[in-house]
Amino acid sequence: MPGSWAIILCPDFIGRITKPKKIIGITGTNGKTTVANMLEDILTQNNIPFFCNRSGSNVNTGIASALIANSNLLGHPKQDLAVLELDERSAPKLYPYLQPDILICTNIFRDSCKRNAHAEFILSILNQEIPKGTKLVLNGDDPLCSSICPENDRVYFSIDHLDTDKTVCENIVNDAPICPNCSGPLTHDVVRYHHIGRVHCTRCGYCSPEADYLATDIDLSAMTMTVKSGETQSTYSLPNSSTINIYNTLAVISGLLEFGLTPEQIRVPLQTLHISETRYMETETPNGKKIILHLAKAQNPIACSRAFENVRNAPGRKSVLLLLDDRHDAMHTVESKAWLYDTDFEFLNDDSIVQLILVGARHYDTYLRALLADIPENRITHMRNERDAVSALDAHADTIFILYEIHSISLSEEIRQSILDSAWAKGEKPAGD
Template sequence: MSKLRFLMAIIVGKISAFLLQKIFKRGTNTPGAIMLKICPDTLSYFIMPETIICITGTNGKTGTSNLLTHIIQNSGKTVVNNSKGSNMDTGLASALVTKCTLDGKITADVAILEVDERSSQYIYTKFVPNYILCTNLFRDSIKRNGHSGFIFDKINDYLNEKTTLVLNGNDGISGLLGEDVCERVFFSVNKTEKSTDSCVDTVCDLIACPKCHHKLDYEFYHYNHIGVPFCTHCGFKMPESSFFASDVDFNKGTFVFNDNRGEKLVLPFQKGNFFNVFNITGACAVCRLMDIDIDIIANSIEDLSSKTGRFQENEYNDIKVISMLSKNQNPISCSQSFKYLSSTDDEKDVVLLITDSKDKKHGHEDISWLYDTDFKPLNMESVNTIYIGGSRCFDVANCLEIKGINTSKIVLFENYDELAIEISEKNVTGRNIIIYFELYATNIVKKIKKAMSQKEDK
């Protein structure tokens, strides 16, 4: 009966995926949701490819997953991934059904699957990944994720001994995953010119030793609790990294990737986006574990460095418009994104679309995360105007005032259409516009750019 249910799920899933692609021109998790209704064990019945890579963690999952897909495809292998759907079980089922036969055999060489941390029990119990890359673990949406320790357990409790974990050696939280269970390989980033002796960010999620609970010390901090932790009481420290980034040049936007075989690569990263160094290093570590040629890795990263949709540059009437996706409900993601402002002294206006742009049918929007976010870069002299959009614009403005941001710079718009018109009409030639937006505000960013382009055409 279960096999028959699975066959029915495959057929219905393929039909619904085809129709939705034709109608909406994009992927959704709807086919997977239907499949799991028909056959709850759908993910167990897929005949998976020889290599399965899962990417999880609080921040950087999507970018790392896309980078891995690009490199592995360039190595000549075919890939199935869930880049067009969600990272929960329904999204994975939706992705897999598009590349499988009627008996559920995946036709790709490699499966690269972004996995929501809280979905671990519904995914890792259905199939065993060869590799799980965990980018990091931070505080995230309080309503959904509680705290980083809670999410750690959600992942750790469902790991399989046959899986190799690729872990962030600068993260004393996620770096403890799979102890005494899995083979573990670490990647890290060496001390840089911007590393600090104390935590200068608003929050630090690891201040007590995870082993003895005494006060934890750090050789240095990169940001928040990411750095080199150690305990003088019990001797705790992170394992040595097999793969690491060194010689980070913030002016050039380059760093050196060092692998476990003594090979070195000079690689690019987006200026002002230091966290991308971790994402790239982690992706490269997985690729080298898979024996992908180092030249293929280098060429792929060079080729992809300017194509990411999460960081885009456009120009209208000599005005550069930079849009950056900043994860909603996530103070670390937003704080790191704001540091981009410090990478240039150019005159700039900032647009904040970081609170929910869509009304939720159930529940309410928690705004406590705003007070964990580091908004200091908004006080730079080069920032002229701060536009805040959406129904929560007054909450954001109140938070900025409490944090000492110059309120004379702030302009509020509850209506997104009015915001787009205002920005297009008040822009100044030679001044950059930097837009920070949450995932569901993509269409609002498009409205702003459309208004800018229409003015350019006049």
């Protein structure tokens, strides 16, 4: 509310209010909030004062509110450092008035059909709007991200090797099929997911940049990785084993090292950090089974596909409950369902996934998409009422995955609690079994 009124009364308000001496920005399609939260937690544990927009939005009104809330009566900032999550689509309303000293970019993908369904559209906005004096910390394994603002000072972070590396993309979507330099066909030497990996162009010689911060020796049993920078290297803890969160952790380390923290100042806090429970939470039931809440970000085919692949790769027999709907949009618009067909539902067609439960107002849309992914019909249950899903759980599943969108956090928690109270979680024999 404060930021909204400030911009209504004064459209260039962000440019007029006094900014802190240093600003660290975090942008990109996926991972912004996770990276920002981890970075802020590490600064807090090092007793470095700052303010952020963690409890607000990442568009211009949210940034304005954060600046207002952290200024004194004379309009001067209370802290010398701000850490700001910055929506990439809002760049024209932010960067003309606010120049980050360091800007971390996690990746560039297509997103909601309404806002930024074309990755090159977002790339063109960032190229036009990012200030020339901003130092960039870029994902060197993303051909789109690494090509942002070539005239700016920059460093790249990259992952050296993963046991899951492929040479062929399994995903429906590849947002970088052509060379960003000459528009010739790109050869993908290493594929992690979608267009993330290492590439080269045989026409002009373009290739993925050399990393300034390279993650090596990734040990998922010990949950550690080594980061090499020049002649130095340090080992850090990993808060999560998924590939995208390895990249997120590496982005945090790279950004904070560029800011001036020592490896020790980063290493110690990382040992106790976890991914935010609004993104991922695991609960063990009284009978030793698991309930996992996993953000899937409806209307975002890349984030959903990452969640689906994480479910497929998890051990044991799994039931999957999808809370993907557009009810929060219903008062103003109806979201196109085209994003479902960019999303890799095929990852849920796996023998380890014994049940797929589709709920909500759009359950017939997701049911159709699941059938087109050749998921056996006898594994699929779909219904209108989300709360009825608990009674439909397969008693033989070892783990329940609840995949939910950002607007369904409270509903997902309510369903998790209902599952904890159910016969499935207590190890009791279900009625009629």
